[in-house]
Amino acid sequence: MAKIDDSVKKKVPELRFEGFADDWEERKLGDTLTELKSGLSRMLSNNDIGLPVVRANNINDGQFNIDSDVKYWYVNDPQGANTVNYLIRKNDILINFINSEAKMGTATIVENTPIRDTIYTTNILRARLKKEYDSYYWFALTQINQYKINIKIITKPAVNQASFTTVDFKKLNFMFPNLKEQQKIGSFFKQLDDTIALHQRKLDLLKEQKKGFLQKMFV
Numbered sequence: 001m002a003k004i005d006d007s008v009k010k011k012v013p014e015l016r017f018e019g020f021a022d023d024w025e026e027r028k029l030g031d032t033l034t035e036l037k038s039g040l041s042r043m044l045s046n047n048d049i050g051l052p053v054v055r056a057n058n059i060n061d062g063q064f065n066i067d068s069d070v071k072y073w074y075v076n077d078p079q080g081a082n083t084v085n086y087l088i089r090k091n092d093i094l095i096n097f098i099n100s101e102a103k104m105g106t107a108t109i110v111e112n113t114p115i116r117d118t119i120y121t122t123n124i125l126r127a128r129l130k131k132e133y134d135s136y137y138w139f140a141l142t143q144i145n146q147y148k149i150n151i152k153i154i155t156k157p158a159v160n161q162a163s164f165t166t167v168d169f170k171k172l173n174f175m176f177p178n179l180k181e182q183q184k185i186g187s188f189f190k191q192l193d194d195t196i197a198l199h200q201r202k203l204d205l206l207k208e209q210k211k212g213f214l215q216k217m218f219v
Helices: 135-141 145-154 166-170 179-216
Strands: 025-028 033-038 051-054 071-073 093-096 107-109 124-129 173-176
Touching (some): 033 166, 093 135, 107 135, 124 135, 135 179
Antiparallel strands (some): 051 071, 093 107
8 A cells, every 4th residue: 555645635545555546536425326225114023924124233333144133024015015126135235324323324235145035124225336336345435434424414313213315315425436446445444344253253252251161160
């Protein structure tokens, strides 16, 4: 990586991978998307009646987890919705947009299409990108300070749940390099996230081992 001269900071980042020299260009998020769609609004079941449903509880610290705390809905919706329209697949980005203020705008990327058909709830937006945009770069954008500040600006607080509109979300502006540089940056942050997740799993295992020792090694 190379540092960029202060005089050109406005069109390129301060830190950049070698081999890239083109200016970055400002884009509205809406111009990068083929779809931004909210999920299905239903009274979900604790019993496995067909389709696992991704909720805000399944999105934590950028991680996507449907191994626990899962609710379900019917494959054939009794109210006539086509659940196929709500399936999630690889490279979808899921964004909380109706929830507590702390959850507003928090997102995750679906790294692999779930083994089972899986849908998502109405409090979440599913973003799908045009081919000129890299999913991991786009996901990384949701973690920068500028994004968080902009989300606070467009969020409408409420007593029970805050929210923002898809119209306002699509108007948010961010800088984008060409696709190859997006892919380079996206891959870099994916590797960091994978490493963090690996160490987190090891840490969780050590914590469980400690609990076991505390229970068994004292009278």
